[in-house]
Amino acid sequence: MILILAMLLDAALGEPKWLWSRVQHPAILMGQLIGWADTRFNIGPNQRRNGTLTMIALGLGAIMLGALLSAFGPLVELLVVAVLLAQRSLVDHVQAVGNALRLSLGDGRRAVAMIVGRDTATMDTPAVTRAAIESAAENLSDGVIAPVLWFAIFGLPGLLLYKITNTADSMIGYRTPRHQDFGWAAARFDDLLNLIPARLTALLIAATHGQLTQWRAIRSEAQLHRSPNAGWPEAAMARALDVALSGPRSYDGQMRDFAWVHPTGQRTPGPDDIDAAVRTLWRTWAAALVLAGVIVLV
Template sequence: MTLVFAMLLDALLGEPKWLWSRFPHPAVLMGRLIGWCDRTFNKGERKRLTGVLTLVALCIAAGVSGWIIQLAPGYLLDVIVLAVLLAQKSLVEHVQTVGDALRLSLGDGRRSVAMIVGRDTREMDEPAVARSAIESAAENLSDGVIAPVFWFAVAGLPGLLIYKITNTADSMIGYRTPKHAEFGWASAKFDDLLNLIPARLTALLIWAVTTRPHPKAILKDAPLHRSPNAGWPEAAMAHGLDIALSGPRSYDGEIRDYPFVNGDGERRLNADHIDRAVVVLWKTWACTLGLSFAAAVLTRLL
């Protein structure tokens, strides 16, 4: 029942500001450690090897930390750590904030969505703002909720912490920039591997709670995405809401001509579509909670 209680705790409390304004969030501590590794070891001629060794060391440290925490008597500490590293309520709040801001004005919507996406937002129109928020909702549902749940179910706190340190490393040094192309290679590849099953599981769960698309539509459109994993939840969300996602966008002033996912879907998106995506987030969470509860009961009976 650890997983069930942790999911409920996260959904109720989310990321309480009074707590994280006084103490550093575990994800922040991970980020600081990875930043130190980047500054210290991302140099020399064998950056790829150094990056591999750095990631191995980080994963060992994370796994051992999880194992030590699990030695504590009872399940309370496990519940708290897992709840802290889940992101359902904070994800919903960030996505809903974009929808609320977009209702006020396009400028408010642009400023709000800039907080959750890495693309250029200054010239976005209303559909682009809404599309960006919904894409972030789908991708982060996989990265921030389903994947942590999956790896905790598979390998407990060690598995969860190994996933989180890898995912954080990928977000910081996994980009294919001249600085990180070699040093961050291992983080990017290992993150892709760890998200292989959760991303497809997320797509399955979204399909289950929307029931609009035929599974073949998701299978067809998911590979259109530039990411080997993000395309799955985004394709499921696009077909589930009957909207077009992905498509051309700008990074650092350069237009990237990405194809649309579910290109025949509605493209004139607005804040109402963001509201519908938030409903899908909660339905997917509830489905995951129900499956976790059923698995816990079945385990006890067996």
């Protein structure tokens, strides 16, 4: 019941500015801790070892904090879970890109730059749209389905373990000269923890959009993705909307020729397709809510 109420609370309130303008969001605190660890321990010749030990320490700390918070009772659990879910904030950020695109391409570029890491300065309308939809699909898995799943299985310790790992991956899990070794453990552990949620997200998207008969194609295209997990919700979202996703894009001024996901889908999507992606986010969230209810009843 805590999980259901937390999902509803997050969907209703999201991340109220009046609260997070006064106190720091837990995700920011996690980021500060990981940043400190990166500065303190990402040194010397044994960076992979240091990074692995850092992730072990962060994971154990998250598990112990989750157990401690759980001891304060269901109200504390409810509030922590609601804060760490991201459905409403995800919807708001993705919808903001569609709304901005309707004003101008420049507004759309600025809005999408808030949620993606690729170069946005030269994007056309379809590229901005694809970026927003891809972010919607990936973050639906990372920010909603995965936290729901790990809380349902392991309670607050599982949820906090997932969140610290996912945050670490987003900060240090890159194949850059600085983080290729130190962030190796964060990236690998994040891949492991997202293995089931990514596929569950794809399944929920497909099931709620009449695409289960396309599961073999979704699986095939997911395996072409550069990420072992992100391709699953992205491939399912592409077929749900009948939009071609991924494809060439620029990072740090360098074009990268990534494979298209659902290449026969529409190649010139626009703001209306972002609206459709937002509806997909809510439809999939509703399916996850029903699934959580079934788990509670069982």
